[in-house]
Amino acid sequence: MSDYPHLLAPLDLGHVTLPNRVVMGSMHTGLEDRARDAPKLAAYLAERARGGAGLIVTGGYAPNLEGTLYPGASKLTSRRELARHRVVTSAVHEAGGLIALQLLHAGRYAYTPWCVAPSTVKSPISRFAPRALTARGVRRQIRAFARAARLARRAGYDGVEIMGSEGYLVNQFLAPRTNHRSDRWGGTPENRRRFAVEVVRAVREAAGPDFVLVYRISVLDLVENGQTWDEVVALAREVEAAGASILNLGIGWHEARVPTIVTSVPRAVFTGYAARLGEHVGIPVCATNRINTPEVAEQVLTDGADLVSLARPFLADPGFVRKAAEGRSDEINTCIACNQACLDHTFAKQRASCMVNPRAAYETELVIGRAPARRKVAVVGGGPAGMAAAVTLAERGHDVELLEARDHLGGQFDIAMRIPGKEEFVETIRYFTRRLEVLGVRVRLSTWADADALVAEGFDDVVVATGVEPRLPEIPGVDHPMVMTYAELVRGERTAGQRVAVIGAGGIGVDVCELLTTEHSATTDAEAWRLEWGVGDPAESRGGVRPAVPEPSPREVVLLQRKTSAIGKGLGKTTGWVHRASLRAKGVEQVSGVASYERIDDEGLHITVGPDGERRLVACDTVVLCAGQEPVRTIADDLADRGLTVHVIGGADVAAELDAKRAIRQGTEVAAAI
Numbered sequence: 198m199s200d201y202p203h204l205l206a207p208l209d210l211g212h213v214t215l216p217n218r219v220v221m222g223s224m225h226t227g228l229e230d231r232a233r234d235a236p237k238l239a240a241y242l243a244e245r246a247r248g249g250a251g252l253i254v255t256g257g258y259a260p261n262l263e264g265t266l267y268p269g270a271s272k273l274t275s276r277r278e279l280a281r282h283r284v285v286t287s288a289v290h291e292a293g294g295l296i297a298l299q300l301l302h303a304g305r306y307a308y309t310p311w312c313v314a315p316s317t318v319k320s321p322i323s324r325f326a327p328r329a330l331t332a333r334g335v336r337r338q339i340r341a342f343a344r345a346a347r348l349a350r351r352a353g354y355d356g357v358e359i360m361g362s363e364g365y366l367v368n369q370f371l372a373p374r375t376n377h378r379s380d381r382w383g384g385t386p387e388n389r390r391r392f393a394v395e396v397v398r399a400v401r402e403a404a405g406p407d408f409v410l411v412y413r414i415s416v417l418d419l420v421e422n423g424q425t426w427d428e429v430v431a432l433a434r435e436v437e438a439a440g441a442s443i444l445n446l447g448i449g450w451h452e453a454r455v456p457t458i459v460t461s462v463p464r465a466v467f468t469g470y471a472a473r474l475g476e477h478v479g480i481p482v483c484a485t486n487r488i489n490t491p492e493v494a495e496q497v498l499t500d501g502a503d504l505v506s507l508a509r510p511f512l513a514d515p516g517f518v519r520k521a522a523e524g525r526s527d528e529i530n531t532c533i534a535c536n537q538a539c540l541d542h543t544f545a546k547q548r549a550s551c552m553v554n555p556r557a558a559y560e561t562e563l564v565i566g567r568a569p570a571r572r573k574v575a576v577v578g579g580g581p582a583g584m585a586a587a588v589t590l591a592e593r594g595h596d597v598e599l600l601e602a603r604d605h606l607g608g609q610f611d612i613a614m615r616i617p618g619k620e621e622f623v624e625t626i627r628y629f630t631r632r633l634e635v636l637g638v639r640v641r642l643s644t645w646a647d648a649d650a651l652v653a654e655g656f657d658d659v660v661v662a663t664g665v666e667p668r669l670p671e672i673p674g675v676d677h678p679m680v681m682t683y684a685e686l687v688r689g690e691r692t693a694g695q696r697v698a699v700i701g702a703g704g705i706g707v708d709v710c711e712l713l714t715t716e717h718s719a720t721t722d723a724e725a726w727r728l729e730w731g732v733g734d735p736a737e738s739r740g741g742v743r744p745a746v747p748e749p750s751p752r753e754v755v756l757l758q759r760k761t762s763a764i765g766k767g768l769g770k771t772t773g774w775v776h777r778a779s780l781r782a783k784g785v786e787q788v789s790g791v792a793s794y795e796r797i798d799d800e801g802l803h804i805t806v807g808p809d810g811e812r813r814l815v816a817c818d819t820v821v822l823c824a825g826q827e828p829v830r831t832i833a834d835d836l837a838d839r840g841l842t843v844h845v846i847g848g849a850d851v852a853a854e855l856d857a858k859r860a861i862r863q864g865t866e867v868a869a870a871i
């Protein structure tokens with residue numbers, strides 16, 4: 198008996214049977230846009246098919262030029278484009294998978310001057326105002342969806358997903374927020390639904406009965422003037438009648454000011470809508486958002502969803518389903534919902550990958566083959582860079598030992614996982630720890646590496662991943678008892694008082710503020726989290742928005758930086774706004790443009806601010822230093838002096854702007870070349 202009977206149960210859709218209940222959700226990688234990237238896209242998706250995804254949904258393809266997200270973005274509009282799609286569909290089929298193409302019309306979310314929408318309501322996330330479609334224009338969009346579905350079938354896809362959520366064109370027709378029309382495509386709820394229903398009907402007619410038609414339905418718009426629950430249910434029924442085979446949930450428009458997928462969002466917090474909607478329709482309903490382990494997925498299915506959609510977890514681990522089926526779920530590289538290498542890349546028009554799996558979308562480029570000769574390699578330092586290097590070295594057949602000075606692995610992730618809202622980071626430590634065990638890497642904890650000993654033990658190579666230490670800025674009084682480093686505070690070695698000054702507003706300064714201002718982490722308390730972010734029920738308020746009621750901060754916090762720019766500007770595109778909103782909600786005072794940190798004494802932190810050097814006392818009982826890091830790498834020089842081949846990676850290599858994405862990628866790449 199499997200641990201995941203629901204997850205692994207096949208699903209009969211009539212003309213085709215899905216092998217299990219796991220849909221790989223749509224995730225734009227950037228490889229969709231250009232024909233020359235088709236082989237890379239094919240390799241990426243085929244690896245997920247081999248890993249057991251029940252149905253793969255591609256990134257979004259526009260059905261016409263007007264629907265493209267940005268100039269040059271992916272679309273499926275003519276037979277000339279079919280060849281590149283066939284490369285992808287054949288690779289997935291050869292790997293034993295099923296694949297549906299997502300049809301996404303951006304509407305007013307397009308970053309193009311030719312964007313269209315139901316009405317001329319400009320979106321806050323594109324600088325282009327849309328042109329309102331004429332009635333003829335509306336019919337032209339429907340025909341475009343039908344043509345794209347026909348082409349998708351000819352390209353070998355097993356189905357399509359119509360993107361009806363997240364605030365894209367179809368969703369724009371559905372909500373009074375963006376549909377101000379008074380013709381047959383707007384006004385009443387029936388008229389607002391007509392576009393979505395006619396698109397589904399036209400796609401079904403064009404593609405034929407033996408074709409999977411997933412409709413992505415926005416059950417919770419999370420914007421003012423979104424849909425009501427009654428409207429969502431009526432839509433679901435009409436979409437089913439028009440020919441949809443599966444309803445896939447969509448949560449929140451892109452312009453919503455509520456986080457829906459970042460790591461601080463509780464796992465499975467939105468999945469209850471699947472069972473709730475399922476009561477009203479006869480087709481399977483697929484739950485989404487923050488489902489990242491087989492255990493969570495199994496629970497969501499037990500609670501009434503028919504399918505689960507996981508997108509980022511397939512970037513983190515292509516073998517998610519296979520490992521679950523083989524009883525090896527503890528070997529799954531879990532998506533920690535950081536967005537750092539996936540969505541942040543997508544929004545920066547870079548290829549999406551994964552922080553914890555740098556091979557994602559680089560399957561043909563970052564190849565972990567067998568090493569030409571087995572070498573004896575020591576990895577010094579058990580943070581993200583060192584763990585990634587040790588795993589890759591062992592996968593390549595080397596004889597590997599990992600030495601860590603502390604009594605546990607994790608490095609900077611051991612700090613990150615203690616921040617409220619970042620608890621997921623523990624999963625990466627769990628994954629690497631298990632992987633090292635499975636691969637037979639000897640892990641020596643509480644071991645201070647010594648150059649002479651490493652030479653004596655006969656290592657051929659040493660990878661130095663000794664990481665960083667907090668920078669101690671040269672401020673008079675920095676040795677005052679009220680001063681502590683972020684590492685001391687976060688690890689619980691020191692305790693903060695009631696009035697805290699935080700020096701340095703990079704990622705860690707902001708994280709420290711989250712820690713200082715949070716009494717109970719809402720990540721594990723769905724109701725508290727809903728209250729904090731104003732997430733209501735669409736049955737009670739349009740779009741499911743209600744006033745936010747954040748938990749008050751237990752202490753006064755002032756966050757300072759010397760830069761004059763807004764605090765948190767350097768944070769990730771998709772996560773920074775969440776942190777900034779959180780700082781505001783918790784009443785953290787933000788001081789930019791500190792000219793000088795003058796001194797720290799019993800009164801607190803004395804500073805000068807602004808171009809005129811205005812003096813100010815930040816009265817406090819605690820000062821936390823978050824002023825960046827310095828590399829720790831003395832052993833590298835000692836080893837090089839003794840003639841060993843040394844590879845320095847991660848923060849030990851470059852501490853400035855160190856991030857785990859670079860550390861893990863560098864660890865993997867260096868190990869792939871030894």
Ligand code: NAP
Binds near residue numbers: 670758853856857
């Ligand atoms: P950081 O981003 O380099 O920020 C350090 C801050 O300290 C800077 O804002 C700098 O601002 C200030 N600073 C530097 N030297 C100083 C000095 N001598 N005296 C006073 N202030 C000084 O470093 P971090 O916050 O430690 O983060 C390290 C890395 O971890 C980041 O680069 C980031 O990639 C990663 N991280 C990311 C996240 C995330 O949410 N994505 C979270 C945590 C960590 P001023 O010079 O303007 O004062």
Ligand code: SF4
Binds near residue numbers: 510513537552
């Ligand atoms: Fe998940 Fe982060 Fe990887 Fe994106 S980069 S897939 S959020 S672990």
